[in-house]
Amino acid sequence: MSCISEIQLQEYLEGNVQSLEKVIIEEHLKTCSNCKSELLALKLLLWELNEIKKAKPEIPAEVSKVRGRVLNELFEGNQDTLELAEILHLQRNNFANASTFVKFIPGVKTGQHYLKQGLNRAPSAAFSLSGSILKSGFKMLQARLST
């Protein structure tokens, strides 16, 4: 009789063989030391696996921390449910941060300051200056059109 395949031995151990097949396998095992030691190795493997099953791993405290973190993320810090006001606030901050460098350009700050001062002191001067610029521009246009 030829030796039993490993797949058959595994099925035998799992109790998945028909009664006739079972008898044949058991008869063969009585005489074949190779198959017997194969079966023993498989039995030991199943026994070892069963030992793992019995010794359940300790559930670490971190698991409940993970649960808390996930729940917080899902129900509080969800990016998709940001209020419009929060988005605008964020954007304003972004613009403010992005334009910080302007404050450090030499002359910008003092220039702005003097311009404001000048306008406050002589608003009429600025007004008449802009008016005269407009007038001269208008005249130039007229002259060009007439030629």
Place this chain on the structure above:
Amino acid sequence: MPVQVIEGKIIKQCKQNDRDGYNALFKKYEGYIYTICYHYTNSKEDALDLVQEVFIRIYRGMAKFEEGKPLQPWIKRITVNTCLNYVRSNKIATVSLNQSANQEGNVIENMVADSADVEKTVILAQTRSVLDETIATLPPEMKLAVILRHIDGMSYEEIGNAMSAPIGTVKNYLYRGRSILKAKLQQYGVWEV
């Protein structure tokens, strides 16, 4: 209160996007999910990462879950899929595993013999840790099938359902997985057979 009634209540709460509902659901199954993930990764940190991923997938999938159906098989399926999608941080190990999956026993043995690291750990290790290490090196599907069958005690049908695979395929994974485990344990000489 019967288990089904409590579960139904929890599912209803979850469907209404209630935080307490999810808290109860996660709390109920976190031990189970962690155990599967721990055996699959053989690492506490990786298992915790996977638990987090499973929680998020449960939350995202809740809308599609049909009320009245048992919760456990669904959670098992999500856990199994999350494990199968998990990429080990140690990529070199993953490559060698995939190769071993397609080779015959002799070649696997040669490959194992080449791996100095494993050999070093084996010399001093107990059978249990050798077995843990060896399970960790199995290709993903075989590893899960072995864990679900022998550590979780699931039937072939349940495994097929969780892994979305026919029973024949499950049997094949189990046969090949056990075969590799046996060959490696014999090679390391942990049994005086």
